[in-house]
Amino acid sequence: MLNNKPIWPILAVILGISLTACKILPTPSGDSGNAAVFNPDKMVEEIWAAKVVPYLQQKAGPFVQVHALAKTDPASAGAKYGNPNKQANSPWTFAVRVEGKIIAANTQSRAATMDVDVDGDGKADARVQIGPAMRGTALRDSLDFIQFNDFTNQIDFAQFGKAFNAYAVKALFAKLPRDALEGRTAKVLGAYTLESGQDLPLVTPAEAEIGRKP
Template identity: 85%
Template sequence: MPNKLTRLTLGLMLAALAGIGLGACKILPTPSAQGGDSANNSAFNPDGKVEEIWASKVIPYLQQKAGPFAEVHAQAKADQAAAGAKYGNPKKQANSPWTFAVRVEGKIVAANTQSRAGTIDVDVDGDGTADARVQIGPAMRGTALRDSLDFVQFNDFTNQIDFAQFGKAFNAYADKTVLSKLPREALEGRTAKVLGAYTIESGQDLPLVTPAEAEIGPKP
């Protein structure tokens, strides 16, 4: 009996010690569970990528591809595919709308600077009415600058989120480097000179141009 009692006592003590040991342990997540996905996502820096290619690729491409707004828009209304092949990105996804690189030059006939989504309406043919609406930020709609580039393709990106962020980064960089420096007062009657891109959208009052370069002349 004493041997049996000794063995029983020893077994109970070992079980108790094991229970204490387990209670003192913490289950730690593996590195992949802690944020492997977010680490991969953070590797893509859309703002840095846009800054890297802006002067070396984006501006030269737009300067070479863009046509006068009146010419591009007339052709786009007649044959979007033909205009897109000449003034835009012929490698675009088949279900995406055509986007056109343009030069807009003319007189500002109206301005909206009260909203964060600021715009100027520009008369390019001298008839006194607006032909194009140019975004001057700081908030800007769409991804026309990204979509006009034939060296930027959706399949080059890991996912749709990265592609969307890249499109927004073009607008943010244009605002930081160009549009934020434009005057905001007494714009009507001044001249505007813009290099940018636009997409034809249904129900749109005026073509909405997103600038990559923009100048506003002095007060008349």
């Protein structure tokens, strides 16, 4: 014989149990509250004049002297002109002063450069980046007060390195000549990374002066 009792009380009990077992989580509003927004360009701008340039001015050595030591004893050169707090698997980066005559310039590329003869033999000794595109993160890597562990992840650290290059272009080369550079004098404070197979050491500037046409 069929049981004609209504089944809705049973369904109500089951539904009540199911709802009790569920958690209703609020949808994130997207409001980060008081969390700081990572802004590498602003971070670099805030430390450039106060910390970056003074540090390089104090740390840098003449290019000829630094590079000669770097080629024979990178660790000794790094202890004196580099960042001893660098990551163990990273190459040495050195703070240098480059002064001499511009003997060649490539301003057709976005990654423009000028080649500088620092010892007067008529041959280029260093290649200085003048942007607007700049390779590498030599400025960031030369500073002993910048540590990878201070950043959330590798992406933020990389963006911070690129921000140094962008600020150098804005602060320096927007005001300097780009035409007829050959034969002019150049005076640069910057940094370069010691890499194998380099044609010329690639210097990223933090300060730069270009003389008048000869």
